Amino acid sequence: MYLCYMEKETGLFMLPVAIGEGNIERSLPKENIEIAKRLSYFIVENVRTARRCLKKMAPEIDISSLTFYELNEHTPTNEISGYLEPLRRGESMGLMSEAGCPGVADPGAAVVKIAQREGLKIIPLVGPSSILLSLMGSGLNGQLFTFNGYLPVDAHDREKRIRELEALSRKTGGTQIFIETPYRNSKMLESLLKALGGETLLCVAANITTVEEQIITRKVKEWRKLNIMLEKVPTIFLFNSGENS
Amino acid sequence: MYLCYMEKETGLFMLPVAIGEGNIERSLPKENIEIAKRLSYFIVENVRTARRCLKKMAPEIDISSLTFYELNEHTPTNEISGYLEPLRRGESMGLMSEAGCPGVADPGAAVVKIAQREGLKIIPLVGPSSILLSLMGSGLNGQLFTFNGYLPVDAHDREKRIRELEALSRKTGGTQIFIETPYRNSKMLESLLKALGGETLLCVAANITTVEEQIITRKVKEWRKLNIMLEKVPTIFLFNSGENS
Numbered sequence: 013m014y015l016c017y018m019e020k021e022t023g024l025f026m027l028p029v030a031i032g033e034g035n036i037e038r039s040l041p042k043e044n045i046e047i048a049k050r051l052s053y054f055i056v057e058n059v060r061t062a063r064r065c066l067k068k069m070a071p072e073i074d075i076s077s078l079t080f081y082e083l084n085e086h087t088p089t090n091e092i093s094g095y096l097e098p099l100r101r102g103e104s105m106g107l108m109s110e111a112g113c114p115g116v117a118d119p120g121a122a123v124v125k126i127a128q129r130e131g132l133k134i135i136p137l138v139g140p141s142s143i144l145l146s147l148m149g150s151g152l153n154g155q156l157f158t159f160n161g162y163l164p165v166d167a168h169d170r171e172k173r174i175r176e177l178e179a180l181s182r183k184t185g186g187t188q189i190f191i192e193t194p195y196r197n198s199k200m201l202e203s204l205l206k207a208l209g210g211e212t213l214l215c216v217a218a219n220i221t222t223v224e225e226q227i228i229t230r231k232v233k234e235w236r237k238l239n240i241m242l243e244k245v246p247t248i249f250l251f252n253s254g255e256n257s
Numbered sequence: 258m259y260l261c262y263m264e265k266e267t268g269l270f271m272l273p274v275a276i277g278e279g280n281i282e283r284s285l286p287k288e289n290i291e292i293a294k295r296l297s298y299f300i301v302e303n304v305r306t307a308r309r310c311l312k313k314m315a316p317e318i319d320i321s322s323l324t325f326y327e328l329n330e331h332t333p334t335n336e337i338s339g340y341l342e343p344l345r346r347g348e349s350m351g352l353m354s355e356a357g358c359p360g361v362a363d364p365g366a367a368v369v370k371i372a373q374r375e376g377l378k379i380i381p382l383v384g385p386s387s388i389l390l391s392l393m394g395s396g397l398n399g400q401l402f403t404f405n406g407y408l409p410v411d412a413h414d415r416e417k418r419i420r421e422l423e424a425l426s427r428k429t430g431g432t433q434i435f436i437e438t439p440y441r442n443s444k445m446l447e448s449l450l451k452a453l454g455g456e457t458l459l460c461v462a463a464n465i466t467t468v469e470e471q472i473i474t475r476k477v478k479e480w481r482k483l484n485i486m487l488e489k490v491p492t493i494f495l496f497n498s499g500e501n502s
Contacts, residue, residue, distance in 0.1 A: 026393050035288070039383055043283040115393035117400055125396035128460075128474040136393035138284055138466070140383045148271050148360035148381035151370035155362055158403040158431070186403070215373075221383070229373040 021135065024099055024127050025051065026120070027106045028113045028139020029065045032246060034221035036068055039140045045069045047137065048106060053098040055081045055123055057110040065108065084119050093126050100132070111246075113141045117161060117191065143189055146217035146248040149227035153252055156186035163190055167203060174207040178253045181212075185254035192249065197242040200249060201235075208232045212253040218245050266380065269344055269372050270296065271365070272351045273358045273384020274310045277491060279466035281313055284385045290314045292382065293351060298343040300326045300368055302355040310353065329364050338371050345377070356491075358386045362406060362436065388434055391462035391493040394472035398497055401431035408435055412444070416452040423453055423498045430499035437494065442487035445494060446480075453477045457498040463490050 025047050030039040049070050056062035059080045066073050081095040099105045107114045107123065114120035115136070127134055143159055160177065164170045177188040192200040204214060210233035217227040224245070230238075232251075270292050275284040294315050301307035304325045311318050326340040344350045352359045352368065359365035360381070372379055388404055405422065409415045422433040437445040449459060455478035462472040469490070475483075477496075 038286055038288040041283055041286055043280070113389060113393055115396070115399045116389065121396055121399045124394065125474075128396040134394045134396070134472060135470070136390040136472070138383065138385045138390070141386070141389055144358060144361065144386055144389050145381040145383070148358055149369065149379045151360070151366055151373040151379070154360045154366045155406040156404065159401065161400040225380070227379060227381070229370075 021133065022102055022104045023133030023135045024096075024124070025104060025106050026114045026124070026134065026136040027108050028137060028141075029061065029108055029111050030068070031111045031140050031142055031221045032219060033223075034140060039221055040069065041138050044137050044139065049073060051104055051106040052077070053079050053081075053103055053105040054108060055083050055095050055105060055120075056108045057084050057114075057118055057120065058082070061110050062108045083123055087119070089122075092123050095123060096127060096130075096132065099127065100130070113139050116141060116143065117159070140221045142217070142220040142246065142248050145220050146215065146227060146250060147187065147189060149217060150187070150215035150229050150250050152187040152213060152215060152229065152250055153185055153255055154187070156184060158186060158188055160188060160190040162192065163200075165196070167199070170200070170203050171207040174203060178208055178212060178251065181251065182253040185252070187250055187252045189248065189250045192247065194244040194246055197244065197247050201240075201242050204249065204251070205232060205236050208251060209253060210236070212251055213255065215250040216242070217248040217250065218242070220246070220248065266378065267344075267347055267349050268378030268380045269341075269369070270349060270351050271359045271369070271379065271381040272353050273382060273386075274306065274353055274356050275313070276356045276385050276387055276466045277464060278468075279385060284466055285314065286383050289382050289384065294318060296349055296351045297322070298324050298326075298348055298350040299353060300328050300340050300350060300365075301353045302329050302359075302363055302365065303327070306355050307353045328368055332364070334367075337368050340368060341372060341375075341377065344372065345375070358384050361386060361388065362404070385466045387462070387465040387491065387493050390465050391460065391472060391495060392432065392434060394462060395432070395460035395474050395495050397432040397458060397460060397474065397495055398430055398500055399432070401429060403431060403433055405433060405435040407437065408445075410441070412448060415445070415448050419448060419452040423457060423496065426457075426496065427498040430497070432495055432497045434493065434495045437492065439489040439491055442489065442492050446485075446487050449494065449496070450477060450481050453496060454498060455481070457496050458500065460495040461487070462493040462495065463487070465491070465493065
């Protein structure tokens, strides 16, 4: 017989956040909401986003009664450990990212690492990951894949890196995944279409989990004919040069 | 204003399946269930698992009225395309894996690839991925990671591969992730403790999303002292030799 975690366990609950205008009922299991309602302490990438997300998850939550610790690129490294004090004294805590799953492509892993070192309980919850959803929808190899984060900003370096990743993909058959800040999407697509071979399968996945979601996989030579402009929206890029289409 | 996908869209819905004895309310957003209830055609890795999962998701579904196409390692490649006939004539379809997210570490990507080639709509839905949940809970680098599927079965080859992946992780700082069939877990752990350096961080993540879930990250030299036996349960292994603990 299954017992809901909140009834029996204390720990650091990793609470995913809906992406963009992604709807809660599409993005989060019901139990996440029940767990969030019982937490008083949160470590979050952005307090404003976290408050809004909690309000959307459960309008009855009294946000003003909650304690938030902000963990992002501005947080001094020596302050992070102190955030876990409530957990150390037996209170459950929530960890939330700006969007998607905490600990993946965000600063959240730093605090999970400390909790692991101290043997504290960590409970990752199910939620939307644009990386994983893009991979699923791409049809590209999901048995071997690498998430690379951001590629270099300089066009020359970026194209060099794309060619390196393409050579690796051709050799191993693995899928290469990466992200870009939305305002550089068009430059990124330009680099990809310039640097990649025509037979390589390229997937562009935009607005994941929203009503505008688009996940399109085509050969690079087909993308070149399309003459498209990518909008300034959250986008994941994936390619594979090691599989036949 | 958000419109539920099922009201407006036709496509190949990628429906995740709860892992092991994982509870539906912890594993799946409510909308997945609403979508599943409206589908008549399913491409599934295992018909028995798929029926049981649908019954658990929505007991009111009349399973006998549904059409299932089985896509697994026994499916002749030239039959896969035919499974998409309902989708081609405008019916929505569901794609389900044995457990977790279809298209990742399962045979489902083959049919998504065909759907992509034909420009058919694909809609991946949120659900449990033991790979992603393990990574979240491990505290290891989530900005750069590779999922490697299975490592070689032969002990010598496996240890060689582990050392290669460790060298790569030391160089790039990326996290290496892989799986093993449950009855080989102990052998895998043995190989890891033998082949990896003492300072490498190793995470063993077992029974993800169930009440017996355990996600533990320690240095290899600490694991060596523990003298543990891994049970025959679904387990993900992750390590990183490129970050300080």
